[in-house]
Structures are given as structure tokens and as C-alpha cells.
Amino acid sequence: MWTTGTVIERIEWNEKLFSLRIKADVEPFIAGQFIKLSQIRDEKRIARAYSVVNPPGKDYIEVLAVAVEDGQLSPDLQALSIGDTIEVSTKAAGFMTLDEIPTGALQGPHLWFLATGTAVGPFISMMETAEPWQRFDKVVLVYGVRLIEDLAYLPQLEALKAKYPTQFIFIPLVTREAYSGGLSCRIPDGLQSGILEQTAGVALNQDNSQVMICGNPGMITDAQTALIEKGLVKNLRRAPGQITVEKYW
Structure with missing residues (x-):
């Protein structure tokens, strides 16, 4: 399932590497798990997995991403500003815990x-x-x-x-x-x-x-x-x- 998240903070590490803090209604997760971010383009959902950087218990999720020139989603993520929205999976997954x-x-x-x-x-x-x-x-x-x-x-x-x-x-x-x-x-x-x-x-x-x-x-x-x-x-x-x-x- 998906929910709409709102970007509340950006961190620019270099011209392609960045972090996003996203306010979203997601289920509790275990440190080390990942969530998915997605957009609908041409009536098709484009989704990619991103590990959650922040620990559990925060009222946001934070991801670290690098913009890949020919990437299907990362250039759009890099273009997001505070207040913009992005679809977020409501449940985290993964066994790197x-x-x-x-x-x-x-x-x-x-x-x-x-x-x-x-x-x-x-x-x-x-x-x-x-x-x-x-x-x-x-x-x-x-x-x-x-x-x-x-x-x-x-x-x-x-x-x-x-x-x-x-x-x-x-x-x-x-x-x-x-x-x-x-x-x-x-x-x-x-x-x-x-x-x-x-x-x-x-x-x-x-x-x-x-x-x-x-x-x-x-x-x-x-x-x-x-x-x-x-x-x-x-x-x-x-x-x-x-x-x-x-x-x-």
C-alpha cells in the first residue's frame, strides 16, 4: 500500500548526493529496513527501494539517494523541494537488521x-x-x-x-x-x-x-x-x- 509523503527537509552532500526527510504515515519499522518511494508516470508506477537512515520512533523517514543521470526515479527525487510530495510505501521490508x-x-x-x-x-x-x-x-x-x-x-x-x-x-x-x-x-x-x-x-x-x-x-x-x-x-x-x-x- 502507498501513502502520500511530504518533503520536510533536504540535505545536499554534493551536487548528486542528497538526503530527504519525508513526513509520511508509515508503519513501525526495524532499523536497517528499507521503504519504497514511487511516482506515477504515464499511468505506470515507478518505484525504487531506499533504506531508512533514521532510527525507529521518528515522525518522518529519511533516505539517502544519489541522482543517476539515466535513473527512472532518482532525478525526480533530486528535484523535490520542501513541501513537495512523493508516494511512500506504508510498510518497510528487508532482513538487514x-x-x-x-x-x-x-x-x-x-x-x-x-x-x-x-x-x-x-x-x-x-x-x-x-x-x-x-x-x-x-x-x-x-x-x-x-x-x-x-x-x-x-x-x-x-x-x-x-x-x-x-x-x-x-x-x-x-x-x-x-x-x-x-x-x-x-x-x-x-x-x-x-x-x-x-x-x-x-x-x-x-x-x-x-x-x-x-x-x-x-x-x-x-x-x-x-x-x-x-x-x-x-x-x-x-x-x-x-x-x-x-x-x-
């Missing part, structure tokens, strides 16, 4: 978030809740982008570092220009070389780690391969493991 992570002895003390681009959204939603900080001794966010200007939500991430100084480890990766605030490798390469573990000061292995991966399919495939080589296995409901994945397109 902390509910899917094993508990007890199978959990381990460390949680790793591996994200590229706009796929950082569901992890920000989770980190703005109490659950990861209550369940894990360390939370490591590895956030890969091409350019420095593509790093969205840096002020919010810095605030999380200040709030959880001994728990939160933030490792930004910028692949196409020098960045003194982080590393310059791709996520899979950082896993294989060990530089991510070295930078975090946290070992990544089957006994102490849970890893959630969200982003482009190539990164996901290569990152899973690197993690499997380290002895980690995919997390399934029927067979709990350490790797939880959601493809972002």
Missing part, C-alpha cells in the same frame, strides 16, 4: 559494518539505536566511497564517535583521491591485506566477529570471498554464521 544476528555464544564481541556509497544508510539507522552498543564491545564501520565529497553523514558519525569513544571505530575509505582522514583501498583489498584489522586494532575472525555487508554487488562478492578465506561463514537462520549480506541493487 540486528534481529538476524545470532545471540549468545555465537554472537561474538565485535560487529563490523561494511558499506559502500549510499548503502551506509541502514548502518547509521542501527547505530542510532541502543542495540549495537548494548550487544557488542566494539562496532566498526568501514565506509567506502570514490571521492571525499561522497562521504555523507560525517557530522553524525563524528557525534557517534564522541558518544561511544571506546566502542565505535570509524574507517572511511576513499579510492580515487588522497584522504588524510582514512584509507585509500577498496573494502575487499583491505580485508585481504589485513589493513582494516590493523587500523581498527580489532581482529576479524570466526570466534569474535559478526560482519554485515551492504553495497554494490562487486564489493559484496569480493568481501565475502575474503571473509570466507578467513574462516567466516554466511549467516543463515537455519545455520547461524558470521556474514550477513544485503545487495543494494
Whole structure:
């Protein structure tokens, strides 16, 4: 089902990357889930999924999007101004949630978030809740982008570092220009070389780690391969493991 949402705030990260806060009557969701935004064009509904960036309990939903030149919906989203309307799915969906992570002895003390681009959204939603900080001794966010200007939500991430100084480890990766605030490798390469573990000061292995991966399919495939080589296995409901994945397109 669909409801009409109203844009109440915009954040411009760069000329193509932006966030929208949308006031809409949607059902309660779990941090990490996605909703769909849509428009009717030529009597046909064009709908795309976007992860909710804000935590549950707000009276709006926030999405992070990038305008793709030949995209069917994203250029229209970028053109929205405060007060404009957009159709929003009333119910969120998706299994990239902390509910899917094993508990007890199978959990381990460390949680790793591996994200590229706009796929950082569901992890920000989770980190703005109490659950990861209550369940894990360390939370490591590895956030890969091409350019420095593509790093969205840096002020919010810095605030999380200040709030959880001994728990939160933030490792930004910028692949196409020098960045003194982080590393310059791709996520899979950082896993294989060990530089991510070295930078975090946290070992990544089957006994102490849970890893959630969200982003482009190539990164996901290569990152899973690197993690499997380290002895980690995919997390399934029927067979709990350490790797939880959601493809972002």
C-alpha cells in the first residue's frame, strides 16, 4: 500500500548526493529496513527501494539517494523541494537488521559494518539505536566511497564517535583521491591485506566477529570471498554464521 509523503527537509552532500526527510504515515519499522518511494508516470508506477537512515520512533523517514543521470526515479527525487510530495510505501521490508544476528555464544564481541556509497544508510539507522552498543564491545564501520565529497553523514558519525569513544571505530575509505582522514583501498583489498584489522586494532575472525555487508554487488562478492578465506561463514537462520549480506541493487 502507498501513502502520500511530504518533503520536510533536504540535505545536499554534493551536487548528486542528497538526503530527504519525508513526513509520511508509515508503519513501525526495524532499523536497517528499507521503504519504497514511487511516482506515477504515464499511468505506470515507478518505484525504487531506499533504506531508512533514521532510527525507529521518528515522525518522518529519511533516505539517502544519489541522482543517476539515466535513473527512472532518482532525478525526480533530486528535484523535490520542501513541501513537495512523493508516494511512500506504508510498510518497510528487508532482513538487514540486528534481529538476524545470532545471540549468545555465537554472537561474538565485535560487529563490523561494511558499506559502500549510499548503502551506509541502514548502518547509521542501527547505530542510532541502543542495540549495537548494548550487544557488542566494539562496532566498526568501514565506509567506502570514490571521492571525499561522497562521504555523507560525517557530522553524525563524528557525534557517534564522541558518544561511544571506546566502542565505535570509524574507517572511511576513499579510492580515487588522497584522504588524510582514512584509507585509500577498496573494502575487499583491505580485508585481504589485513589493513582494516590493523587500523581498527580489532581482529576479524570466526570466534569474535559478526560482519554485515551492504553495497554494490562487486564489493559484496569480493568481501565475502575474503571473509570466507578467513574462516567466516554466511549467516543463515537455519545455520547461524558470521556474514550477513544485503545487495543494494
